[in-house]
Amino acid sequence: MSQFTTVQTSPHKPSVGSADSGGLAVNKRLRKELMTLMTSPTSGISAFPESENNLFKWLGTLTGPEGTVYAGLTFRLSLSFPSEYPYKPPVIRFETPCYHPNVALKTGDICLDILQDKWSAVYSVHTILVSLQSLLGDPNNSSPLNVEASQSWADQTAFKERVLTNYRPL
Amino acid sequence: MDLNHPLLASAVDLLPPFPSSHPQIQRLDRSLYCQICKELFSGPVSIPCGHSFCSRCIRGSLEVMKKCPSCNEPASEGSIRRNRALEEIVDSWEEARPIIHGLTSNNSRKRSIMNTGPKNAFAAESTKRPRKESTSRSVSPVKQSSDKKEEIDGDADDMIALDPYTNMAESSEDVKASCPLCDITMPIRDISRHIDLGCQPIKPRPKSQGRENLKADWKKVFSGAGLVKGKDVELKKITKPNYSLATPAELRSVLQSYNLSTFGDKPALAHRVQEWILLYNSNLDTSHPKSLGALRAKLNEAEASRRRDKEKGREEMASELKTSDGLARYAQDTKGEFERLRREIMERDKKRVGSGAEAPIEIE
Numbered sequence: 001m002s003q004f005t006t007v008q009t010s011p012h013k014p015s016v017g018s019a020d021s022g023g024l025a026v027n028k029r030l031r032k033e034l035m036t037l038m039t040s041p042t043s044g045i046s047a048f049p050e051s052e053n054n055l056f057k058w059l060g061t062l063t064g065p066e067g068t069v070y071a072g073l074t075f076r077l078s079l080s081f082p083s084e085y086p087y088k089p090p091v092i093r094f095e096t097p098c099y100h101p102n103v104a105l106k107t108g109d110i111c112l113d114i115l116q117d118k119w120s121a122v123y124s125v126h127t128i129l130v131s132l133q134s135l136l137g138d139p140n141n142s143s144p145l146n147v148e149a150s151q152s153w154a155d156q157t158a159f160k161e162r163v164l165t166n167y168r169p170l
Numbered sequence: 171m172d173l174n175h176p177l178l179a180s181a182v183d184l185l186p187p188f189p190s191s192h193p194q195i196q197r198l199d200r201s202l203y204c205q206i207c208k209e210l211f212s213g214p215v216s217i218p219c220g221h222s223f224c225s226r227c228i229r230g231s232l233e234v235m236k237k238c239p240s241c242n243e244p245a246s247e248g249s250i251r252r253n254r255a256l257e258e259i260v261d262s263w264e265e266a267r268p269i270i271h272g273l274t275s276n277n278s279r280k281r282s283i284m285n286t287g288p289k290n291a292f293a294a295e296s297t298k299r300p301r302k303e304s305t306s307r308s309v310s311p312v313k314q315s316s317d318k319k320e321e322i323d324g325d326a327d328d329m330i331a332l333d334p335y336t337n338m339a340e341s342s343e344d345v346k347a348s349c350p351l352c353d354i355t356m357p358i359r360d361i362s363r364h365i366d367l368g369c370q371p372i373k374p375r376p377k378s379q380g381r382e383n384l385k386a387d388w389k390k391v392f393s394g395a396g397l398v399k400g401k402d403v404e405l406k407k408i409t410k411p412n413y414s415l416a417t418p419a420e421l422r423s424v425l426q427s428y429n430l431s432t433f434g435d436k437p438a439l440a441h442r443v444q445e446w447i448l449l450y451n452s453n454l455d456t457s458h459p460k461s462l463g464a465l466r467a468k469l470n471e472a473e474a475s476r477r478r479d480k481e482k483g484r485e486e487m488a489s490e491l492k493t494s495d496g497l498a499r500y501a502q503d504t505k506g507e508f509e510r511l512r513r514e515i516m517e518r519d520k521k522r523v524g525s526g527a528e529a530p531i532e533i534e
């Protein structure tokens with residue numbers, strides 16, 4: 001706290017800055033992300049707050065990338081933001097059953113490093129959804145949440161059948 | 171999707187993005203955004219890897235992990251340095267942005283105004299305003315000096331056409347212009363604040379009184395009068411790693427020494443102290459520090475907002491925002507744009523997913 005006494009700044013004008021803190025900042029950042037998603041949409045991903053009364057719960061959709069067993073399938077996701085966002089990551093689940101090595105089939109829990117220990121405050125809903133999209137076609141088979149899926153990944157034809165059996169359209 | 175949706179309408183306190191027809195300006199604008207809060211830098215600082223963030227933002231991030239959120243290189247609070255050049259750039263950009271935004275997004279309307287006469291002092295003055303020391307530059311309507319070109323690229327025609335008006339006013343202090351959004355005329359230096367506030371009328375700034383108070387407040391801080399030296403040491407003792415060791419009484423005494431609320435249980439107290447230190451320290455990294463009173467208000471506001479979000483969701487805030495004049499106008503202005511985007515997204519998704527699928531963006 002030596003700064004308190006050693007910094008010799010002379011204030012010359014009242015602040016016009018726009019940074020908020022705490023709850024206000026989370027709110028603003030989420031609305032900012034929403035606006036960016038709306039004004040520069042990316043194909044195959046979308047997200048929007050569940051209701052207008054709660055900015056901290058969003059629903060998203062994710063379309064499986066071409067050339068993967070998930071191609072053409074659209075998955076619903078739920079996103080739940082902590083009050084410490086973006087310093088802490090949102091909790092994200094598949095609401096549509098997703099047969100995938102890194103997704104728990106029953107709960108929809110996801111194992112993805114950037115949603116856990118590799119999270120950084122510069123990530124956004126957009127980066128998360130893009131990462132999830134690439135996770136679909138490129139699973140991390142060394143840390144499976146669905147062991148059966150990780151074992152059957154090698155046989156893509158059989159795997160696709162299981163994906164389709166478990167899938168429920170939106 | 172309801173386009174009067176409060177979540178969209180309330181986007182008015184966010185800076186409007188530049189149209190994709192001006193990628194260079196989009197890029198310039200984006201480069202002045204902090205990657206953590208996604209807003210223009212406020213009190214920008216750099217860390218050893220060379221990345222810059224708002225002081226408040228990186229301090230918050232370093233509480234959670236001791237590395238750069240962009241590149242993962244190690245970083246600590248002690249390595250934070252003010253980035254004065256960046257701050258100056260952002261300050262200038264904040265002033266210039268609404269002007270340039272008006273020029274890029276409103277071309278058709280502007281042209282028609284141009285043709286009807288010199289009413290559009292706004293666009294005219296914008297060529298003059300950004301550079302403080304350019305009062306004596308030669309005004310040649312044909313040749314744009316190269317240093318002007320970098321400011322507003324891609325709109326050279328307009329600049330040339332409007333150039334003769336740049337001599338109209340000598341002192342930029344008195345220059346009036348019309349807001350690109352609502353057309354109300356006001357001193358040009360008030361425009362960005364006016365737009366930030368959702369096109370509310372701006373009261374003339376008090377010349378010196380507020381500033382005097384600020385000065386007094388900060389004199390106190392720097393002389394240590396507002397702090398009490400002993401308390402300062404105590405505060406240092408119980409910072410970050412030791413919140414778990416501090417007793418509620420210790421936390422309360424810290425809060426008391428800064429005239430902050432001592433209400434709540436231990437986690438609430440610790441959170442308040444932590445938040446206060448963040449605000450306080452980052453406030454020292456800017457050329458526009460807020461008064462202690464303003465910092466306190468900010469802390470209270472943030473706490474109240476968090477409570478609101480928890481208890482009642484955003485209902486209150488949303489309806490509050492909806493009533494404001496400027497918001498309604500903004501919603502009106504952007505309605506067409508959002509509607510177009512929505513259709514585009516729906517069309518695209520229909521094609522991809524097939525006709526049975528629902529729209530990707532929906533509310534219920």
Ligand SMILES: [Zn+2]
Pocket residue numbers: 019204205206207208209211212223224227
């Ligand atoms: Zn920031």
Ligand SMILES: [Zn+2]
Pocket residue numbers: 219220221238239240241242243
């Ligand atoms: Zn870095």
Ligand SMILES: [Zn+2]
Pocket residue numbers: 254
């Ligand atoms: Zn220097």
